[in-house]
Amino acid sequence: MQELIDIINKKLDEYIPINYPEELFESMRYSVLAGGKRLRPVMCLETCRIFGGNIEDAMPAACAFEMLHTQSLIHDDLPCMDNDDYRRGKLTNHKKFSYSTAVLAGDALISYGTQLIIEKSKLPSDVILKVLQQYSLAAGAYGIIAGQIVDIAMEGKPYDFKILEYIHTHKTADLFRGVLKSGAIIAGANKEQLQAMDDFAQNLGVAFQICDDILDETSTYEEMGKTMGKDKAEGKLTYTALFGIEKSREKLNCLLDNACDIMKEQNIKSEIFNNIINSIREKAEK
Amino acid sequence: MQELIDIINKKLDEYIPINYPEELFESMRYSVLAGGKRLRPVMCLETCRIFGGNIEDAMPAACAFEMLHTQSLIHDDLPCMDNDDYRRGKLTNHKKFSYSTAVLAGDALISYGTQLIIEKSKLPSDVILKVLQQYSLAAGAYGIIAGQIVDIAMEGKPYDFKILEYIHTHKTADLFRGVLKSGAIIAGANKEQLQAMDDFAQNLGVAFQICDDILDETSTYEEMGKTMGKDKAEGKLTYTALFGIEKSREKLNCLLDNACDIMKEQNIKSEIFNNIINSIREKAEK
Numbered sequence: 001m002q003e004l005i006d007i008i009n010k011k012l013d014e015y016i017p018i019n020y021p022e023e024l025f026e027s028m029r030y031s032v033l034a035g036g037k038r039l040r041p042v043m044c045l046e047t048c049r050i051f052g053g054n055i056e057d058a059m060p061a062a063c064a065f066e067m068l069h070t071q072s073l074i075h076d077d078l079p080c081m082d083n084d085d086y087r088r089g090k091l092t093n094h095k096k097f098s099y100s101t102a103v104l105a106g107d108a109l110i111s112y113g114t115q116l117i118i119e120k121s122k123l124p125s126d127v128i129l130k131v132l133q134q135y136s137l138a139a140g141a142y143g144i145i146a147g148q149i150v151d152i153a154m155e156g157k158p159y160d161f162k163i164l165e166y167i168h169t170h171k172t173a174d175l176f177r178g179v180l181k182s183g184a185i186i187a188g189a190n191k192e193q194l195q196a197m198d199d200f201a202q203n204l205g206v207a208f209q210i211c212d213d214i215l216d217e218t219s220t221y222e223e224m225g226k227t228m229g230k231d232k233a234e235g236k237l238t239y240t241a242l243f244g245i246e247k248s249r250e251k252l253n254c255l256l257d258n259a260c261d262i263m264k265e266q267n268i269k270s271e272i273f274n275n276i277i278n279s280i281r282e283k284a285e286k
Numbered sequence: 287m288q289e290l291i292d293i294i295n296k297k298l299d300e301y302i303p304i305n306y307p308e309e310l311f312e313s314m315r316y317s318v319l320a321g322g323k324r325l326r327p328v329m330c331l332e333t334c335r336i337f338g339g340n341i342e343d344a345m346p347a348a349c350a351f352e353m354l355h356t357q358s359l360i361h362d363d364l365p366c367m368d369n370d371d372y373r374r375g376k377l378t379n380h381k382k383f384s385y386s387t388a389v390l391a392g393d394a395l396i397s398y399g400t401q402l403i404i405e406k407s408k409l410p411s412d413v414i415l416k417v418l419q420q421y422s423l424a425a426g427a428y429g430i431i432a433g434q435i436v437d438i439a440m441e442g443k444p445y446d447f448k449i450l451e452y453i454h455t456h457k458t459a460d461l462f463r464g465v466l467k468s469g470a471i472i473a474g475a476n477k478e479q480l481q482a483m484d485d486f487a488q489n490l491g492v493a494f495q496i497c498d499d500i501l502d503e504t505s506t507y508e509e510m511g512k513t514m515g516k517d518k519a520e521g522k523l524t525y526t527a528l529f530g531i532e533k534s535r536e537k538l539n540c541l542l543d544n545a546c547d548i549m550k551e552q553n554i555k556s557e558i559f560n561n562i563i564n565s566i567r568e569k570a571e572k
Contacts, residue, residue: 021432021436028427071393080385080386080389081389100367100438101435103366107361107396107425108426110393110396110397110425111396111421111425111429111431112422114400114418115419118422119419125410125411128411128415129404132400133401133404135397135400136398137401139393139396139397140396140397140400149309149310149386150307
């Protein structure tokens with residue numbers, strides 16, 4: 001997995017050179033190259049490998065989805081949204097640069113991802129189009145944006161499980177769905193396999209978000225590189241607020257078991273996905 | 287032209303239905319359906335017609351570019367950028383909804399346009415991909431975003447003609463370039479014709495922006511539906527600030543003459559483009 005992460009980091013660095021206007025490219029690079037586990041691009045490449053594809057073919061899409069993920073973090077951190085000062089142990093984009101630069105760097109990353117997929121993918125046009133469709137679905141009004149707007153609207157409102165599920169599905173699982181289905185599409189997976197990856201993404205994505213909710217209560221800034229405990233303090237609708245930590249862990253384990261079942265059914269052998277699943281379980285238990 | 291505008295308005299209304307989360311779709315609709323001359327989609331459809339294409343084929347791209355244009359207006363109006371309260375005689379998006387909703391509605395429109403082109407275009411995959419490339423180039427770090435970030439960075443700084451040209455080219459001409467080239471690509475125009483539309487867009491786009499600079503000094507809120515005179519008050523880098531109104535009019539006329547020459551060279555007969563060119567001349571003269 002570390003090997004894949006290193007390749008991805010190298011590619012991300014290469015895909016965003018510093019051009020004029022430097023302020024824009026520097027701020028895009030600042031957040032994209034800030035580190036992180038590169039979970040989304042790793043999952044994209046691994047899904048491509050699992051279904052018999054060449055991971056090189058999935059590299060532009062994998063990196064594009066990481067840019068999209070970074071965009072969502074830059075905008076989520078803005079004062080008008082979650083108003084966070086730190087991310088991954090560094091100042092957030094608007095704190096390091098400026099409010100307007102952070103808005104524009106985020107905007108630019110959305111289209112930069114599309115451009116990357118179009119210009120760097122060595123695939124038939126109809127395959128590229130299908131990947132772009134996954135990308136814009138995840139990015140847009142039916143994807144992460146829908147999750148984020150409801151998340152903000154629900155702050156301080158009465159808890160509602162259906163709405164919480166909606167937020168988790170769109171804020172987190174939709175991006176997982178986008179990377180997994182894109183990897184599978186590039187490898188030429190069939191309809192049943194695509195549906196399996198869709199279900200897998202839903203289970204893994206929601207489990208990942210529940211883990212995040214648990215960590216917000218159980219972790220410190222030193223462990224996570226960002227201010228913790230904020231969700232609870234601000235009355236955010238989270239899994240732990242609704243069910244408590246123990247029930248949240250149960251739900252998380254149940255979702256990860258579903259994900260493992262889907263892998264078995266599809267006869268998928270993947271050390272990387274096993275590692276990801278185990279790491280979520282372990283973090284949530286601490 | 288009014289006929290085309292009516293069709294475009296109907297299509298824009300149809301393409302963005304109100305779905306859950308309503309706040310998001312209402313705010314996207316609020317700005318997209320706020321009126322305006324629909325100059326960019328009209329030019330896209332007209333270019334398609336000029337080169338022998340069917341305007342129906344260009345409708346998704348034409349409307350997508352209008353969404354992208356709207357996105358740039360929503361984000362430009364934000365308090366962290368131009369901080370405008372009115373646009374087209376109505377409250378700006380963040381004033382009507384909220385700061386966070388305006389950021390998210392803008393984000394959503396970028397991907398909504400991509401999705402529209404992919405899902406509604408009845409064209410071969412490689413043609414759709416070429417249109418998407420124009421769209422992401424115009425939208426991104428080498429297009430309107432580059433223009434906007436330099437525009438903001440130059441506020442109150444010493445005037446510099448090269449930088450002013452850079453801002454005008456990217457903030458305005460790049461979007462014109464995107465719509466004209468997309469219309470031409472959809473109609474199957476050849477390389478020489480695409481280059482001609484590129485030059486035409488550059489001349490028309492910069493002339494349009496100079497006209498905007500002139501109107502900022504010569505018009506009132508009642509005529510324009512937005513606060514005027516702000517650029518000057520805030521020390522923005524504009525054509526009129528650099529050359530005065532008379533010289534700006536001369537430059538504008540010169541650029542529009544170039545645009546007319548390109549039409550003649552390419553044997554393009556278009557009442558719509560003639561009207562657009564004449565209307566820019568007349569507005570600048572008032």
